[in-house]
Amino acid sequence: MYRILLADDDVELCRLLTEYLTAENFDVDSAYDGETALEQALTGNYHIIVLDIMMPRLNGLEVLKKMQGKVDTPVIMLTARGDDIDRIVGLEMGADDYLPKPCNPRELVARLRALLRRVEKSLKPEKESKKAVGDLTISLTERTVLLERQSVNLTSTEFNVLQALLNHAGEVVDKQKLTQESLLRKLTPHDRSIDMHLSRIRKKLGNYPDGGQRIKTIRGIGYIYVVQGLAAEG
Amino acid sequence: MALFGASSALLVAHFKTVQGPKPLQTARLLRHLQGMMRRNADRELISDWLRQYQDDVFKIYIVDEKGDELLQRVVPEALLQALKEKPPMPLRGFSRFSRPGMPPLMDRAELEQPLFIKPVVLNGELFHLLIDNRRLRGLARLFHPFGIAGRIVIAFILSGAICFFLASYLIIPIKKLQSATHRIAGGQFSDSIQAEIIARKDEIGDLGRDFEYMAKRIESALLSQQRLLRDVSHELRSPLARLQIALGLAHQRSNGLIEPELDRIELEVERLNDLVAQSLSLARLNNQIQLAEKKPLNLNEILIQAVLDADYEAQEKQCRVVLAESAQCTILGDSTLMLSALENLLRNAVNYTPVDTQVEVSIELSDDEIVVTISDQGDGVPEESLDDLFKPFFRVDEARTHLNGGYGIGLAIAERAVHLHQGRIQASNSENGGLIMRIVLPLLIDFPLGQAVEK
Numbered sequence: 202m203y204r205i206l207l208a209d210d211d212v213e214l215c216r217l218l219t220e221y222l223t224a225e226n227f228d229v230d231s232a233y234d235g236e237t238a239l240e241q242a243l244t245g246n247y248h249i250i251v252l253d254i255m256m257p258r259l260n261g262l263e264v265l266k267k268m269q270g271k272v273d274t275p276v277i278m279l280t281a282r283g284d285d286i287d288r289i290v291g292l293e294m295g296a297d298d299y300l301p302k303p304c305n306p307r308e309l310v311a312r313l314r315a316l317l318r319r320v321e322k323s324l325k326p327e328k329e330s331k332k333a334v335g336d337l338t339i340s341l342t343e344r345t346v347l348l349e350r351q352s353v354n355l356t357s358t359e360f361n362v363l364q365a366l367l368n369h370a371g372e373v374v375d376k377q378k379l380t381q382e383s384l385l386r387k388l389t390p391h392d393r394s395i396d397m398h399l400s401r402i403r404k405k406l407g408n409y410p411d412g413g414q415r416i417k418t419i420r421g422i423g424y425i426y427v428v429q430g431l432a433a434e435g
Numbered sequence: 436m437a438l439f440g441a442s443s444a445l446l447v448a449h450f451k452t453v454q455g456p457k458p459l460q461t462a463r464l465l466r467h468l469q470g471m472m473r474r475n476a477d478r479e480l481i482s483d484w485l486r487q488y489q490d491d492v493f494k495i496y497i498v499d500e501k502g503d504e505l506l507q508r509v510v511p512e513a514l515l516q517a518l519k520e521k522p523p524m525p526l527r528g529f530s531r532f533s534r535p536g537m538p539p540l541m542d543r544a545e546l547e548q549p550l551f552i553k554p555v556v557l558n559g560e561l562f563h564l565l566i567d568n569r570r571l572r573g574l575a576r577l578f579h580p581f582g583i584a585g586r587i588v589i590a591f592i593l594s595g596a597i598c599f600f601l602a603s604y605l606i607i608p609i610k611k612l613q614s615a616t617h618r619i620a621g622g623q624f625s626d627s628i629q630a631e632i633i634a635r636k637d638e639i640g641d642l643g644r645d646f647e648y649m650a651k652r653i654e655s656a657l658l659s660q661q662r663l664l665r666d667v668s669h670e671l672r673s674p675l676a677r678l679q680i681a682l683g684l685a686h687q688r689s690n691g692l693i694e695p696e697l698d699r700i701e702l703e704v705e706r707l708n709d710l711v712a713q714s715l716s717l718a719r720l721n722n723q724i725q726l727a728e729k730k731p732l733n734l735n736e737i738l739i740q741a742v743l744d745a746d747y748e749a750q751e752k753q754c755r756v757v758l759a760e761s762a763q764c765t766i767l768g769d770s771t772l773m774l775s776a777l778e779n780l781l782r783n784a785v786n787y788t789p790v791d792t793q794v795e796v797s798i799e800l801s802d803d804e805i806v807v808t809i810s811d812q813g814d815g816v817p818e819e820s821l822d823d824l825f826k827p828f829f830r831v832d833e834a835r836t837h838l839n840g841g842y843g844i845g846l847a848i849a850e851r852a853v854h855l856h857q858g859r860i861q862a863s864n865s866e867n868g869g870l871i872m873r874i875v876l877p878l879l880i881d882f883p884l885g886q887a888v889e890k
Contacts (some may be wrong), residue, residue, distance in 0.1 A: 211673055217680040224687050281672065281715075303676035303708055304681030305701070 203317060204228045204246060208238035208264065209279065221306050227313070228277045235259025245272045248320075249313055253302065265296060273357065275316050278433055279304070286404040298384065298394060308389075315386035319361060323386070335429055337406070339363065351353040352375040353405055358384070362398045366416065366426045373424035456493040461493035461566060464488075464495060468555055468564065477558055478839040481505060496565040497555070514565045517550040529572075534868035608639045609631055613644060623724075664827075665718035668711045675711065679704055713844040716775070717827060720851040726769050731879055734766045734805060737774050742796055753790050756781060760797035765879040766806050768856040774850035779845035780809050780860075780872050787813035787870065800878065804805060807874040815864040824862050825850040 205227050209215050215231040222229045230247070232238035235256040242250055242264065254261035265276060276295040297319075298312055323344065330342045338347040344360055346353040355363065365383040366374060380388040380395050388395070403416050410430055417425045454465070471484060481497060482505045488495055489506060497505045498513065504510050551566035611629050618627040627650050632643035682704060684695055739758065746756040766773070784794040788811035799806045816824060816831055823829050827847040852861050857877035865871045 211676065214673070214677050214680060217677055217684065221683050225686075301712075303672060303679050305702075305705075306680050307686075390482065411595055 202226060203248040203313075204230070205313070206230050206232065206238065206247040206274075206312050207249045208232045208242055208251065208261070209236070210234060210256045211253075218306065218309075225310050233338075235261070235264050239267055241266045242268055242274060242363070243271055245274065247274050249316060250274050250276045251279060251309070251313075252276055252296070255281065256315065259374055269295060275357065277309075277312055277316060278365050279333075295359065297356070311386060311418045315384060318359070318385045319383075323357060323361065332364075332367060334367050334426065337367070339367065342416075348406060355402065359398055359402050359405075361401050362395065366399075366424060370426045371428040373423055373425045379423060443511055456491075456566070460493075460767035462553065464564075464566075465553065472555065472557055475558055478560070478767070481562070494567055498563050498565060500561050510565060511567055513569070514552070514567055517519035518552055518563055518565065521803060521866055534634050581694055592719050600606070604641070608635070608643075612643060614647065619653070619709075621645075624650045624657075624764065625650045648664050651802045655832040661718055661721050668718065668731050671707070673882075675704065675707055676761055679708075679758075694756050710843070713848060714827075717844050717848050717851065720772075720848060720855065724854060726772070728769055729767050730770070732764050732770050732773060733769055734764050734773070734807075734876070735761050737770060738777060738796065738798055738807060741781055745794070748782070749785045750793065752785070754788055755787055755793040756785060756796065757793050758798075760799065762798050762805075764798070764800055766805065766856065766876050767879045772852045773856065776849040777807075780874070783845055784809050784811040784813075784870070784872070787811050789813065803878050803880060805876045805878050807876070808870040808871060809874075810865055810869050812867075812869045815870050816862065818864065821862045821864075825860065833851070 203226075205222060207218060207229055209231070212231075212233055215233065217349060219229040219231060222376060230241060233256075236258045237285075238250075238252065238256065242428075245385055252261045252264060254336040256264075259267075261278060263402050265278070268274070268325055275297040279302040280299050296372050297316055300309060300312055304398055306377040330340060332339050332341065336349045337421070339345070339360075340347075341364070344357070346355055346360065346363065356371075362379065365379055368382070376395055377388045378417065380386065380392070383398075399416060409415055409427075411429075413427065413429065416426060417427055467484065471481065476484075484522075485495070485497055485505055494508075494511075496508065496510050498510060498518070499505070502515065502518075516568075542874070546566060549569040551564075551568050553564040555562045555592050598821045608631075611632055615628045615632075628647045632640060633647060634640065635643065654697050657812040664853070669768050681700075682697065684699055686694075689697060698721055739761070740756045749756050758838045781794065792811065794811045797808050820829075820831050825846050850860050853874055853876065857873060858878055861873045861875070864874070
């Protein structure tokens with residue numbers, strides 16, 4: 202049974218959601234304010250944390266910031282529907298997924314399961330331990346990224362997204378496939394989660410030294426990791 | 436202008452066009468001479484006396500018996516002629532002149548003679564005092580410092596100055612008030628009236644203060660309306676969130692017994708959710724005066740993404756959304772906002788286009804503008820309602836209960852978003868019945884297209 206920390210200031214909502222999630226075989230603890238949520242999160246007792254942004258004392262983003270570097274429990278951020286800014290900031294802070302609130306509980310459960318599968322998968326040792334594409338080397342066992350021998354700090358989700366993209370380096374990967382392979386769930390309408398993760402990875406890796414784009418957007422389809430050697434030969 | 440004309444006329448009328456001194460001045464001159472005669476002034480003294488009038492506008496001359504002027508000036512021919520014609524009439528004493536303290540012996544008519552000649556005996560020598568009293572004629576009259584032209588010029592300068600002063604005092608503030616009301620109409624309520632008008636103590640100042648008060652009242656009314664929409668939407672979110680979870684619980688426990696009903700409830704909850712989210716988006720856009728973040732955007736890419744998304748949704752009702760014409764172009768703006776504006780417009784078009792038809796989208800460039808056209812094949816909208824389409828929750832026909840409901844908030848959001856991009860949306864009916872939306876946006880010209888543009 203998976204243990205979930207549910208942090209939301211709406212007590213009644215927490216009660217209902219606990220009931221729902223218990224029926225779906227989760228063990229749920231609730232926190233009604235940011236400080237309690239942070240305290241409980243730092244115990245490391247949870248498989249996953251569901252964090253609402255609007256909370257008294259410490260808001261969700263502050264909790265996320267204070268958690269970073271101390272515990273690496275995956276986080277799903279609940280953002281207020283219609284507040285695009287919160288959503289973007291939440292992902293920039295390094296949440297693993299987001300869900301607009303009010304949300305369908307079935308969707309929440311689907312996201313929880315996908316995230317848990319991802320975490321478990323990343324814990325299993327890979328057969329192929331290292332993968333190099335151009336000046337970029339990623340270690341699948343250590344889950345680290347080296348760019349010209351400089352280490353790049355990626356979150357677990359970002360690592361998964363980059364890995365999925367590198368598996369098809371030099372070819373266009375559509376967003377459905379990318380979402381399925383890296384977030385282990387289906388792409389839903391108006392779901393820009395994958396775009397947000399990629400924009401963060403892009404920022405962290407930067408362009409090629411000659412100014413060429415490392416990760417290109419192919420309009421309406423998806424993304425491509427550009428391999429420079431291939432482009433030159435072709 | 437009437438004021439200007441009147442003041443000019445007044446000034447022109449005020450001056451007379453006579454070359455010589457006024458009768459009273461002439462009499463005074465004569466009295467001076469009389470005094471000098473009594474004191475037996477010599478030629479030198481008379482010359483000195485005459486010299487002080489040398490620079491006057493009105494020329495007075497004194498000539499001796501030989502016809503030489505005392506200050507060697509050229510005497511007007513007419514005066515010399517008159518002197519010749521007039522028989523020399525030596526004065527017997529000074530009795531012809533007034534005595535000190537007595538009224539002048541000469542009457543006004545005599546003093547105003549056009550060619551005034553007065554014999555004077557000084558030190559036993561006969562002199563003549565000559566004054567040119569003729570009226571000025573022709574060009575001389577026109578260009579005399581107090582002639583018509585001179586007076587008109589002076590009148591123009593003076594009344595022009597007065598008019599300028601009056602205009603700057605009365606008309607300029609009214610112009611400023613007018614521009615302030617334009618600002619109020621454009622939605623800028625605070626500080627719309629200039630401080631210099633508010634500070635005035637006259638009626639214009641009163642008017643300015645009243646305007647300011649009115650603007651504040653309108654602003655607060657508008658704000659409270661927007662705040663109500665925002666607060667209601669905000670407050671609806673928490674019960675909706677709980678409702679959705681409770682619905683999930685009901686699903687878990689129904690064992691498939693009331694599944695269709697629960698699905699129906701779920702659909703309506705989803706619609707409510709969308710409505711709340713849109714209301715909040717609109718409220719946020721209404722609060723924005725300008726875009727928080729502006730970047731060069733490739734509008735074509737954004738449009739393609741919106742068209743592909745809309746086409747995907749449209750296929751559910753056997754419709755298509757096609758991009759008939761595309762052009763590479765760059766705008767300055769916010770990509771998320773622009774995308775949501777286009778999505779809302781496309782979704783609306785898909786909603787109203789009949790089954791098995793297509794929504795046509797095109798993008799065209801002019802010198803400095805981009806025109807995106809979205810046309811559906813629906814029934815169009817009555818001409819008088821075209822402008823109202825962009826009002827939140829507008830319905831074309833109050834009584835109509837269309838399956839799709841009203842136009843909701845989507846178009847209001849799109850309009851506001853385009854407005855924030857310095858653009859405009861026009862709705863019109865096409866000849867074959869559908870509705871055409873034209874989005875006009877300023878083209879970012881100086882930006883080379885090859886450069887990387889955020890999508």
